[in-house]
Amino acid sequence: MVQTQRAVGDEGMLMVANAMMLLVANAMMLLVALAIVLILLLKVVCKIIWVPLKVQHVLKKQGINGPGYSPILNNTAKIRRLMIAEAESKSSCFTHNHETVVSRVMPHYYNWSTIYGKNFLYWFGPKPRVAIADPNLIKEILLNTTSFEKIKHNPLSKLLLGDGLVGLDGHKWAIHRRISNHAFNMEIVKGWISEMVDSTTKLLDKWEDVTSARDQFEMDVHKEFHKLSADIISRTAFGSSFEEGKRIFQLQNQQVSLVLEAIRSVYIPGFRFLPTKKNRLRKRLEKETRDAIRMLLNNCSRTANNSKSLLSLLMHPIKNQDDKQEAMDIEEVVDECKTFYFAGKETTANFLTWAFLLLALHQEWQSKAGEEVVRACRNGIPTAENIADLKIVSMILNETL
Ligand code: HEM
Incomplete structure (x- = not known):
């Protein structure tokens, strides 16, 4: 009887001890979870409050001011978007x-530089x-390539420029840059002049037809120049006609508006993986563009007489200063082509x-430039030899830039 009572007592003690251990374990787990939450919270506070305010303070001491930082209110990205929308x-x-010009194209930049001075923080x-x-x-920053890195672009902008030169850094950028410099060698570019003249002559003939048929007419020169630069890039760089390259430009144009929309907003990490309607469209356009460029690359490698086209030069390995071969694989060439399609057409047309x-x-x-072209070029058709003589035209182009 006594033995049975003792056994029951021991069992009770054991249960109490177990319960206590469970409580302690639970309390410890709760403490660990609380500590993790606290650390994460501190990290977030540090990232979105402490570091920005510290940066703002340090720069203010150096005389660089700007629209004050506030994590929730007064989001300068939002203000920037509103200013751009108003100007547009x-x-x-x-x-x-x-x-x-600046107050329309970059109203945020214009307004803040008027208030805070030429150098400001936003x-x-x-x-x-x-x-x-x-x-x-600016000169110091551009020459100092070790302390200043490129701005990390919104990941969605990769859809437009791929992993091409604009977004690359370091060793990979150096290789791509050497191969691209080789392909854009001045002698090679001069070899493209007859193609450029050919495309431009066709456009001028078309304008001539329109002007001779009517007394008054309206023409969207901007659209015409988009077609002209697209045609020239297609012919010189990709060894194809505008018609063949047209699909790639159409796809890129659609992607431009989607990417512009994205890069004007603050990027939320992981957002691009969400299957939203726009993200799915972005992905589809990206796949179609890459497929179309790959097809041009395949055609180009099959045509032997295309050795001076940009594509064939990009696919060709070069030797660096240590006599080592450097080359880009097919997907890297596709990335660079996307850059050239976009960076080359938009800029030149604008x-x-x-x-x-x-x-x-x-x-x-206009008259002075016209007279110079007639004086310098035989039949008004420029060749590589005439470039140095086109001084007024160069001045006008530099002023425009
Ligand atoms: C008027 C015409 C052009 C203007 C105003 C212009 C302007 C610029 C600017 C400002 C940059 C520097 C961007 C940055 O680092 O953030 C740049 C880079 C670049 N542009 Fe252009 N561009 C023009 C024409 C072209 C053409 C015709 C091509 C090619 C077909 C081209 C291809 C590139 C590439 C590949 C880069 C990146 C270079 C690198 O990071 O090494 N651009 N351009």
């Missing part, structure tokens, strides 16, 4: 005045950006359009 809603004013979410307009500082607008506003320069 106003009708365009065609003047070469620097202030008018925010992309918790990420600081220092805008620099002092030429000496540049030519602005140059024409300025020539329309300053017709005395």
Whole structure:
């Protein structure tokens, strides 16, 4: 009987001890979970409050001010978007005045530089950006390639430029750059001039037909220049016609508006993997663009007489200063092609359009440029040898840039 009572007592003690151990274990687990939550919270606080405020404080001491940082209110990315939307809603004013142009194209930049000075600090979410307009500082930054890295772009912008030169850094950038420099060698570019003249002559003939048929007409020169630069890139770089390259440009155009929308917002990590309608469209456009470029690459490697085209030069290995072979694989070449399609067409078309607008506003320069072309080039058709003689044209183009 006594033995049975003792056994029951021992069992009770054991149960109490077990229960206590369970409680202690639970309490410890709760403490560990609380500690993890606390650490994560501290990390978040550090990242979105402490570090930005510290950066702001340090730069302020160096005389660099800007729209104050606030993690929730006064989000400068949002203000920037609103300013851009407001500027774009106003009708365009065609003047070469620097202030008018900047206040329309980059209203946030214009407004903040007026308030805070040429160099100022602004925010992309918790990420600081220092805008620099002092030429000496710009030179120092551009020459110092070790301390200053490229801005990390919104991952969605890769859809437009791929993993091409614009987004690359370090060793990989150096290899791609050496191969691209080799392909864009001045002698090779000069060899493309007859193709450029050919495309331009076709466009001028078309304009001639339109002007001779009607007294008054309206033409969207910007669209015409987009087609012209697309045609020239297709022919010189990709050894194809505008018609063949057209699909790639159409796909890229659709991607441009989607990517612009994305890069003007603060990027939320992981967002690009969500199967939203726009993300699915971005992915489909990316796949179709890559497939189309791959097809051009296959055609190019089959045609032996295309050895001077950009594509064949990009696919060709080169030797570096240590006599080692450097080459890009097919997907890397596709990435660079995406960059050239985009970086080459948009910039050139916008540049030519602005140059024409300025020539329309300053017709005395239009006459001087025309006279120079007639003087320097036989039949008004430029060749590689004429480039050095086109001084007024070069001045006008430099002023436009
Ligand atoms: C008027 C015409 C052009 C202008 C104003 C222009 C402007 C620029 C600017 C400002 C950059 C520096 C971007 C940065 O690092 O953030 C750049 C880079 C680049 N551009 Fe252009 N560009 C023009 C034409 C072209 C053409 C025709 C091509 C090719 C077909 C091209 C291909 C590139 C590439 C590959 C880079 C990246 C270079 C590197 O990081 O090593 N651009 N361009």
